[in-house]
Amino acid sequence: MHPEIDKIVEGLVARKKYIYLCTNALLLKEKIQLFKPTKYLTFSVHLDGQREHHDFAVCREGGYDIAVDAVREALQRGFRVTTNTTYSTAQIRKAFRAFFDEMMELGVEGMMLSPGYSYEKAPDQQHFWGALARGGCSGRFFLTASRIGGSIFRRCFSSF
Numbered sequence: 001m002h003p004e005i006d007k008i009v010e011g012l013v014a015r016k017k018y019i020y021l022c023t024n025a026l027l028l029k030e031k032i033q034l035f036k037p038t039k040y041l042t043f044s045v046h047l048d049g050q051r052e053h054h055d056f057a058v059c060r061e062g063g064y065d066i067a068v069d070a071v072r073e074a075l076q077r078g079f080r081v082t083t084n085t086t087y088s089t090a091q092i093r094k095a096f097r098a099f100f101d102e103m104m105e106l107g108v109e110g111m112m113l114s115p116g117y118s119y120e121k122a123p124d125q126q127h128f129w130g131a132l133a134r135g136g137c138s139g140r141f142f143l144t145a146s147r148i149g150g151s152i153f154r155r156c157f158s159s160f
Contacts, residue, residue, distance in 0.1 A: 045082070
């Protein structure tokens with residue numbers, strides 16, 4: 001977290017700029033007192049599906065529970081909250097619908113969805129999703145650009 005994020009947000013809010021502050025929510029409950037609820041500030045919490053799927057995607061057991069607890073706290077304090085979800089075709093549709101229902105019941109305002117997929121026409125195939133699939137990583141959950149299933153991520157990107 002940027003050491004002056006509260007001042008940055010405060011300055012943007014004073015200028016009446018809408019802010020979607022992306023977070024994995026691991027520190028949100030601890031730092032939430034740095035912010036004031038306003039229509040100009042929305043916490044966009046990264047959640048990649050239900051508990052088991054999200055924890056696998058971010059390589060952190062308990063990450064889902066921490067994030068959901070932080071979402072509840074933010075909503076209780078009057079903050080606007082949305083989610084940011086990267087999904088893959090490997091996810092079961094029924095489970096994904098259940099995740100949508102869970103988030104709506106939790107009280108989030110909306111959900112931003114991003115597909116995780118390969119793109120054969122990307123000019124830089126060496127560093128794109130398709131290269132991962134050709135390198136023996138197909139069939140795994142490709143969920144976010146920063147986390148692709150723990151050891152699979154390290155193996156596929158070991159040259160970086």
